[in-house]
Amino acid sequence: MKKNMPKPVEGRHIQRIYKTLLRIRMVEERIAEIYPEQQMRCPVHLSIGQEGIAAGVCEALEMKDTVMSGHRAHAHYLAKGGDLKKMIAEIYGRETGCCLGRGGSMHLIDLQANFRGSTPIVGGTIPIAVGLAWAAKMKNEKQVSVIFLGEGTTEEGVFHESLNFAELHKLRVLFICEDNLYSVYTPLDERQPERSRTGIAKANGLYVDSGDGNKALEVYAKTQKALDYIRSDKGPAFLEFSTYRWREHCGPNYDNAIGYRTEEEFEMWKKKDPLVQLEKIGKFTEQYKTSLRSKLDTEISEAFEFAKQSSYPKKSDINPNLAYAS
Amino acid sequence: MPRKRIINGAAAIREAIDQSMKKDSSVFIVGEGVPDPKGVFGTTLGLRKKYTKNRVWDMPLSENAMTGTVIGAAISGMKPILVHQRLDFALLSLDQIINNAAKWFYMFGGQQSVPLVIRMIIGHGWGQGAQHSQNLQALFAHIPGLKVVMPSQPSDAKGLLIASIQDPNPVIFLEHRWIHNATGDVPKKLYATPLGKANITKKGSDITIISSSYMALEALRAAQLLESLNISAEVVDLRTISPLDEATIIRSIKKTGRLLVVDSAWTNGGIAGEIITRVVTKHMSLLKTMPARIGLPNLPTPSSPGLTKYYYPNIETIMRSVCDVLKKDSSPIKKILAEDPSLAAVSHDVPNASYMGPF
Numbered sequence: 001m002k003k004n005m006p007k008p009v010e011g012r013h014i015q016r017i018y019k020t021l022l023r024i025r026m027v028e029e030r031i032a033e034i035y036p037e038q039q040m041r042c043p044v045h046l047s048i049g050q051e052g053i054a055a056g057v058c059e060a061l062e063m064k065d066t067v068m069s070g071h072r073a074h075a076h077y078l079a080k081g082g083d084l085k086k087m088i089a090e091i092y093g094r095e096t097g098c099c100l101g102r103g104g105s106m107h108l109i110d111l112q113a114n115f116r117g118s119t120p121i122v123g124g125t126i127p128i129a130v131g132l133a134w135a136a137k138m139k140n141e142k143q144v145s146v147i148f149l150g151e152g153t154t155e156e157g158v159f160h161e162s163l164n165f166a167e168l169h170k171l172r173v174l175f176i177c178e179d180n181l182y183s184v185y186t187p188l189d190e191r192q193p194e195r196s197r198t199g200i201a202k203a204n205g206l207y208v209d210s211g212d213g214n215k216a217l218e219v220y221a222k223t224q225k226a227l228d229y230i231r232s233d234k235g236p237a238f239l240e241f242s243t244y245r246w247r248e249h250c251g252p253n254y255d256n257a258i259g260y261r262t263e264e265e266f267e268m269w270k271k272k273d274p275l276v277q278l279e280k281i282g283k284f285t286e287q288y289k290t291s292l293r294s295k296l297d298t299e300i301s302e303a304f305e306f307a308k309q310s311s312y313p314k315k316s317d318i319n320p321n322l323a324y325a326s
Numbered sequence: 327m328p329r330k331r332i333i334n335g336a337a338a339i340r341e342a343i344d345q346s347m348k349k350d351s352s353v354f355i356v357g358e359g360v361p362d363p364k365g366v367f368g369t370t371l372g373l374r375k376k377y378t379k380n381r382v383w384d385m386p387l388s389e390n391a392m393t394g395t396v397i398g399a400a401i402s403g404m405k406p407i408l409v410h411q412r413l414d415f416a417l418l419s420l421d422q423i424i425n426n427a428a429k430w431f432y433m434f435g436g437q438q439s440v441p442l443v444i445r446m447i448i449g450h451g452w453g454q455g456a457q458h459s460q461n462l463q464a465l466f467a468h469i470p471g472l473k474v475v476m477p478s479q480p481s482d483a484k485g486l487l488i489a490s491i492q493d494p495n496p497v498i499f500l501e502h503r504w505i506h507n508a509t510g511d512v513p514k515k516l517y518a519t520p521l522g523k524a525n526i527t528k529k530g531s532d533i534t535i536i537s538s539s540y541m542a543l544e545a546l547r548a549a550q551l552l553e554s555l556n557i558s559a560e561v562v563d564l565r566t567i568s569p570l571d572e573a574t575i576i577r578s579i580k581k582t583g584r585l586l587v588v589d590s591a592w593t594n595g596g597i598a599g600e601i602i603t604r605v606v607t608k609h610m611s612l613l614k615t616m617p618a619r620i621g622l623p624n625l626p627t628p629s630s631p632g633l634t635k636y637y638y639p640n641i642e643t644i645m646r647s648v649c650d651v652l653k654k655d656s657s658p659i660k661k662i663l664a665e666d667p668s669l670a671a672v673s674h675d676v677p678n679a680s681y682m683g684p685f
Contacts, residue, residue: 098435102432107433109434117430117434124394124422125394127392127397127422128426129398131401132401134398135398135404138380138381138404139402139403158388158421158422161391164386164391165391320470322436323431323470323471324471324473324495325441325495
């Protein structure tokens with residue numbers, strides 16, 4: 001085997017990544033399917049088409065590692081082991097949601113899974129994730145802090161400030177940049193010059209790598225290598241993976257017809273479906289796939305049923321004192 | 327009676343940090359210049375030597391990211407103190423303060439609090455100008471989830487800072503630069519002065535003067551000088567801007583029936599307006615006369631001492647306003663001030679006669 005070639009991914013990992021990826025896909029397709037019922041009364045940013053990155057990265061993590069994210073966070077939350085029922089209930093605005101119905105789809109958290117929070121201000125959680133790693137260093141803890149961000153986030157000043165500080169103190173931070181080419185409807189060439197974002201991270205001294213985000217096993221292997229580097233306290237790492245969002249920026253629909261991108265571009269990316277690619281590699285039997293889909297379908301139905309059966313939060317939650325811890 | 331220990335506000339703040347760090351190993355401090363030879367106007371001197379680099383940090387000029395990192399540290403069980411040598415620099419971090427620190431607790435269902443203190447120092451005088459002297463307590467008090475603390479007396483600067491560090495919420499701790507120079511008796515031991523409780527610094531029966539921070543010191547001097555005009559003014563030092571101690575305010579007005587609010591900020595959309603609104607919308611019948619307020623003209627702070635003398639309210643402005651509210655003759659005020667030796671010696675743009683600049 002050639003030097004620097006990633007080790008072949010073991011079958012059990014392939015299977016687990018596949019399960020994670022399929023589960024995210026099926027959850028989000030269900031959200032899209034019944035969103036028109038008008039019962040999920042908050043914005044939803046679906047990651048259908050992009051799930052390979054979340055599934056690949058999180059498979060390489062340990063339980064103690066933490067994950068934070070932004071507005072498009074369902075995939076990251078689920079891949080890290082966030083509770084499905086609590087996520088759906090949160091989107092339904094119910095008291096059983098992961099934020100007691102105060103957050104909605106854009107604010108997910110599951111402390112037991114070490115998913116430490118997602119928020120919709122672009123770049124907002126990056127320095128907080130760096131702060132988790134900083135505190136870990138002060139307390140001599142060994143977990144890695146992972147922050148998922150989109151390529152648009154690299155246009156924010158706080159991104160650059162955070163790279164600088166993470167490298168300055170060699171913090172255990174893994175920056176995962178998902179490049180899906182668009183910030184809402186604005187293409188890259190309206191926002192960034194022709195230069196790589198890995199170059200920015202490299203200039204800050206970080207370990208950098210990039211790859212095809214629709215190849216979940218490549219994502220997994222590259223994440224593992226980056227984690228080895230981070231865990232040996234050489235410093236933080238920045239990985240960028242290319243991918244494509246299939247549906248509209250926010251909401252359940254396809255929006256190729258509105259004119260900011262072409263149907264051809266969409267079809268080209270759809271051919272690179274991370275799920276289909278993984279199915280080919282995994283050579284799973286039809287029976288396995290059918291039974292897995294059926295199991296997931298039941299789990300997802302139960303989660304939606306749980307959400308719908310749950311109550312809305314009580315009026316007593318509108319109490320100014322609740323803004324403060326005591 | 328234990329002997330008095332007179333120290334200034336800066337030393338009191340330094341002592342509060344020192345004792346808090348000694349008591350609780352999760353407390354750490356970070357800010358531009360924290361370990362440098364000047365030590366943030368003396369308030370952080372010697373801390374790095376005592377508590378090492380792992381707890382006393384300098385930082386890159388990245389106010390927003392650094393605010394995010396201390397939030398991250400706070401939700402990891404640490405108790406960070408972030409320092410800005412000027413409040414105006416902290417404006418670069420409003421995203422993290424308002425969107426994250428203030429909301430984290432409620433927004434995520436009360437699962438994680440953010441025990442964080444952000445010290446912001448407010449410049450005054452010596453040509454600080456428009457971007458080194460802003461009193462933005464109203465801006466922060468507007469945000470649910472933040473507490474806003476503004477000490478005046480050195481003993482409060484210490485006790486309130488200790489309480490802020492111990493508080494499980496994000497606290498914006500506003501230090502008017504001139505309270506660093508104010509002196510007073512400060513107990514040596516570690517003690518917390520509760521947040522949300524105002525302090526009556528002078529009792530009186532004719533009028534209630536509500537103030538905070540440096541203006542509370544000015545209000546106190548004004549009230550003392552007004553005694554010679556047979557005016558008995560009660561001075562309420564708010565200490566905490568948010569939450570406001572409404573009970574103490576109302577109790578005092580019940581006694582005096584008259585109200586003057588003296589704020590260090592612009593009047594437009596300010597705390598003085600908030601206090602007066604609370605009083606008149608709920609307790610109008612307590613007032614014998616129309617309430618009044620003093621603040622800055624709604625204009626960026628100029629630099630020239632030729633202009634700042636007209637810009638900043640002072641002891642004389644307060645005394646005149648009190649006379650206006652009480653409908654008393656204010657003509658003797660000039661003479662009273664001219665005869666006070668402590669006032670004659672100090673120019674309006676420095677905190678005391680020994681102050682020589684440059685910042």
